[in-house]
Amino acid sequence: MNAPARVPPRARRGRDGTDTRARIEAVALELFAQKGVAGTSVRDIAQGVGVSEGALYRHFPSKEELARELFLSRYATLAGEICAVDAREKDLRAKISAVVGLACRLFDTEPALFAYLLIHQHEHLASVPDGPEGNVVEAVARLLRGAGLSPERATLTAAMALGCVVQPAVFALYGRIKGPLAAQAEAISAAVIGIVEGARHP
Template sequence: MRAAPARRGRDGADTRARIEAVALELFAQKGVAGTSVRDIALGVGVSEGALYRHFPSKEKLSRELFLTRYATLAAEICAIDAAERELERKLRAVVGLACALFDAEPALFAYLLIHQHEHLGLVPEAPEANVVEAVAQMLRGAGVPPGRVTLASAMALGCVVQPAVFALYGRIKGPLAAQADDIAAAVMVVVEGQARG
């Protein structure tokens, strides 16, 4: 008798994961406004009512997807920062992480990129939950002066994000990971220039 609740819980977690995966694909393709709850439910193979048992609204689903995935990426950047000693190795690892994420989950990367303006105001300031703050923390630790950290972070992120945008729209062919060394070298030039002041 006790095995049934555990199974329901596991099935519920599986259903929730499927809802999130389908929603990410649809949100990346059609936008949040262009995706209906019915579209998501049909993609998952559940009723709309079943979907609402997991997420009270499409907007809450959209927000949770953004905040949790964004925080996961930020935490991974913080882990790289803590694990690596040399700035160049840190930057190469972060760029490699971003390229691998893009190649493995282009819909997630597109979703984070395209919908960031809807959710960034809700992102905590802690580096472990905020990609921009995670990068800024890394750059502060590398000696970028406080007055230059924000600009350096923006430029470093731009060196990574813009190639990903080009890849999303087919202007860069092949896996983004093939470009990781060149992207990391560009980020290094930006950061060294800002550190020198």
């Protein structure tokens, strides 16, 4: 968590500024995950990207708007991937294993993103849309409703299931669990399946 930010190499700026925007998002994500949004200044981000503060403001009107957009766009991407798993897999156990595997791989390959989504969720969840394509909790709840759970039970079970993934990730972030989180995916999946089966057959 205290390692220096990995600043992406400079890319040639496209006419529409998309390369610069992507670099701003990548550097901001690293800094927000490490230092928090409050602890990161616009100057920190601009220096990491190698642009002026004015150039950064041409892409994002404020640091807070950048933080919100980062969260909502990445959160929606994860929700969409969960929806894709739900549509692709037919068996409930296969669905759960695939979603847990997806979360573990995200943690292992993009720890800054996972840390940002995890640590800063309470600041942005009020802005998350209700639909499953943009809402991770609703995407998981819809998967569980498809397995026969009532809406109320599906929402509670989704919260408990996500806790089985999130808490090991917290431990891994702070070094309490060693090695890649994917190594724990089978055990985490078994715990989630136990919770879901208990909810289906109380």
